[in-house]
Amino acid sequence: MTAVVVAGAGSIGSLLAAHLAQVADVTVLTRREEHAAALREQGLRVSGRGDFTARLGATADAGRLPPDVELVILACKSTDLEPLAARLEGTLADATVMTIQNGLGAEEIVRGYGERPLVSAVTFMSGVRHSDAHVEYELDTETWLGPFAATTSFEHAQEIEALLVESGLRARAFPDLRPAQWSKLIFNATVNTVAALTDLPHVGAFARVAEPTDLGLLVRDLMDEGKAVAAASGVELHEDPWEMNVHAVQRGETEAAAGAYAHVPSMLEDVRSHRATEVDFITGALVREAARASVPAPLHAAMYRLVKAREAAY
Amino acid sequence: MTAVVVAGAGSIGSLLAAHLAQVADVTVLTRREEHAAALREQGLRVSGRGDFTARLGATADAGRLPPDVELVILACKSTDLEPLAARLEGTLADATVMTIQNGLGAEEIVRGYGERPLVSAVTFMSGVRHSDAHVEYELDTETWLGPFAATTSFEHAQEIEALLVESGLRARAFPDLRPAQWSKLIFNATVNTVAALTDLPHVGAFARVAEPTDLGLLVRDLMDEGKAVAAASGVELHEDPWEMNVHAVQRGETEAAAGAYAHVPSMLEDVRSHRATEVDFITGALVREAARASVPAPLHAAMYRLVKAREAAY
Numbered sequence: 073m074t075a076v077v078v079a080g081a082g083s084i085g086s087l088l089a090a091h092l093a094q095v096a097d098v099t100v101l102t103r104r105e106e107h108a109a110a111l112r113e114q115g116l117r118v119s120g121r122g123d124f125t126a127r128l129g130a131t132a133d134a135g136r137l138p139p140d141v142e143l144v145i146l147a148c149k150s151t152d153l154e155p156l157a158a159r160l161e162g163t164l165a166d167a168t169v170m171t172i173q174n175g176l177g178a179e180e181i182v183r184g185y186g187e188r189p190l191v192s193a194v195t196f197m198s199g200v201r202h203s204d205a206h207v208e209y210e211l212d213t214e215t216w217l218g219p220f221a222a223t224t225s226f227e228h229a230q231e232i233e234a235l236l237v238e239s240g241l242r243a244r245a246f247p248d249l250r251p252a253q254w255s256k257l258i259f260n261a262t263v264n265t266v267a268a269l270t271d272l273p274h275v276g277a278f279a280r281v282a283e284p285t286d287l288g289l290l291v292r293d294l295m296d297e298g299k300a301v302a303a304a305s306g307v308e309l310h311e312d313p314w315e316m317n318v319h320a321v322q323r324g325e326t327e328a329a330a331g332a333y334a335h336v337p338s339m340l341e342d343v344r345s346h347r348a349t350e351v352d353f354i355t356g357a358l359v360r361e362a363a364r365a366s367v368p369a370p371l372h373a374a375m376y377r378l379v380k381a382r383e384a385a386y
Numbered sequence: 387m388t389a390v391v392v393a394g395a396g397s398i399g400s401l402l403a404a405h406l407a408q409v410a411d412v413t414v415l416t417r418r419e420e421h422a423a424a425l426r427e428q429g430l431r432v433s434g435r436g437d438f439t440a441r442l443g444a445t446a447d448a449g450r451l452p453p454d455v456e457l458v459i460l461a462c463k464s465t466d467l468e469p470l471a472a473r474l475e476g477t478l479a480d481a482t483v484m485t486i487q488n489g490l491g492a493e494e495i496v497r498g499y500g501e502r503p504l505v506s507a508v509t510f511m512s513g514v515r516h517s518d519a520h521v522e523y524e525l526d527t528e529t530w531l532g533p534f535a536a537t538t539s540f541e542h543a544q545e546i547e548a549l550l551v552e553s554g555l556r557a558r559a560f561p562d563l564r565p566a567q568w569s570k571l572i573f574n575a576t577v578n579t580v581a582a583l584t585d586l587p588h589v590g591a592f593a594r595v596a597e598p599t600d601l602g603l604l605v606r607d608l609m610d611e612g613k614a615v616a617a618a619s620g621v622e623l624h625e626d627p628w629e630m631n632v633h634a635v636q637r638g639e640t641e642a643a644a645g646a647y648a649h650v651p652s653m654l655e656d657v658r659s660h661r662a663t664e665v666d667f668i669t670g671a672l673v674r675e676a677a678r679a680s681v682p683a684p685l686h687a688a689m690y691r692l693v694k695a696r697e698a699a700y
Binding site: 266269270271272277284285286287289290293356359370371373374376377378380381382384385 | 580583584585586591598599600601603604607670673684685687688690691692694695696698699
């Protein structure tokens with residue numbers, strides 16, 4: 073079986089590790105030793121859209137990872153990526169590294185700690201972490217991946233896609249991930265900051281455009297501004313972020329009617345828990361790209377400054 | 387002595403009533419009878435920048451106000467003005483009515499319940515209401531007033547100014563209040579919405595413009611947008627709102643260093659208490675004026691939609 077390391081076991085890392093353990097030899101790298109002990113002793117339970125308990129290896133010591141690892145998925149938040157990449161420097165020499173952080177710039181951070189074959193990924197799935205050994209699978213949407221620059225091939229990304237699909241997750245490989253990455257960047261920069269500032273989960277209001285006060289008008293303006301930045305940066309989007317928003321909201325409303333709760337974007341979770349958000353990697357990246365391409369992005373700049381100030385108010 | 391009614395005894399109404407009671411025959415009109423009873427029995431205590439207890443009349447029954455009242459100050463929030471004006475319809479026929487609400491449009495609401503001599507006012511003082519019978523006088527800044535349209539004269543506004551000054555408050559009459567009203571409108575639309583969305587009191591960050599992420603850059607952009615709306619509406623501002631912001635913040639920092647706490651704008655107080663905000667009368671008024679004058683106001687429209695969504699999330 074393929075040997076895989078999943079580094080970081082928040083909700084996304086836990087979902088990846090538990091599913092991949094069905095078809096691969098998975099070791100989870102945690103930050104806390106008691107988290108690793110809980111996973112070793114209890115396994116990792118998946119509820120919600122799944123219902124199983126995965127058996128897997130786990131350690132908080134990067135020096136004790138298996139030597140023959142072929143794939144390392146860095147599943148931490150973008151704010152934790154730099155120290156994680158530093159912990160792995162010089163280890164797992166033969167492994168391909170897959171980044172799956174929100175926003176832009178994860179690959180460059182990893183590259184700063186050694187040349188490796190790199191696969192970029194973005195994921196639309198979501199989960200709720202109930203404990204160190206229990207994650208609820210919420211949205212079973214796709215994970216998109218592709219080779220980063222020329223560090224590896226499209227074929228290699230397709231092998232990882234096959235492994236993810238075999239494990240029960242939805243995945244799709246692209247020869248060039250940038251169009252998909254940017255679609256998600258614009259979606260995320262908008263939905264996350266609006267949620268964080270309004271305290272609203274991603275609900276119907278995000279797509280409402282009937283009255284001049286409706287929130288959907290701001291959401292659409294933010295996405296239009298993001299699309300102009302993408303166009304000026306030479307990126308042709310894979311999907312229209314406004315359509316992604318409308319579909320996500322419609323799906324959410326169907327599920328809310330069926331008793332499921334509304335999806336809380338991670339930046340709103342962070343603000344509610346007074347944690348540092350990923351705004352520098354998401355909206356910050358978009359604002360910096362806008363400056364580089366000399367396109368105005370006053371609304372995203374406003375959201376960026378508001379979220380930074382919201383963090384300063386903790 | 388001049389007979390005065392102060393209708394509404396939140397922090398501003400309480401400060402006006404207690405001070406005016408030193409030089410006029412004041413009756414407070416409250417919404418709750420127990421509030422009126424507390425004021426009649428205990429008087430109204432002022433602490434902070436003042437230290438006295440005022441004796442005054444109080445009732446929750448508009449039909450029991452003294453018949454010879456010369457001045458009625460409507461000191462409720464703008465969101466409560468319409469029902470208050472309705473309660474007073476047909477009473478106090480000889481009185482001049484002074485509005486002191488945030489934003490624009492208070493005079494038109496009062497006019498909808500009968501023609502009266504109207505004086506417009508805006509106030510920069512602030513207080514913290516500790517109980518029905520105790521208000522702390524926080525900022526002893528000026529109250530500005532002037533005749534509304536041609537319903538009364540500048541001389542009459544000056545008489546009210548003299549009464550306020552004699553009572554120990556700072557006040558200033560203008561032949562035309564619009565330049566001052568608009569300065570405060572732009573100041574308020576910016577500082578209140580930024581505070582409500584970031585959870586920050588009005589602190590130094592509002593004037594910081596050194597780094598691209600600094601909040602002061604958004605504050606200044608919002609004020610520039612507001613100034614363009616004023617110019618297109620033919621209003622020459624009395625004071626530059628950005629300068630007002632810088633001075634208020636500097637004054638606040640001096641006081642914070644001396645142990646006083648940071649000023650919490652009313653919209654932030656409202657959001658923290660999950661109350662309806664005055665955003666429709668403040669930012670909403672500015673956005674409507676921008677549309678009327680065909681000037682773009684995308685940042686204020688964004689703040690308006692965010693605060694409306696924040697209210698919907700309660």
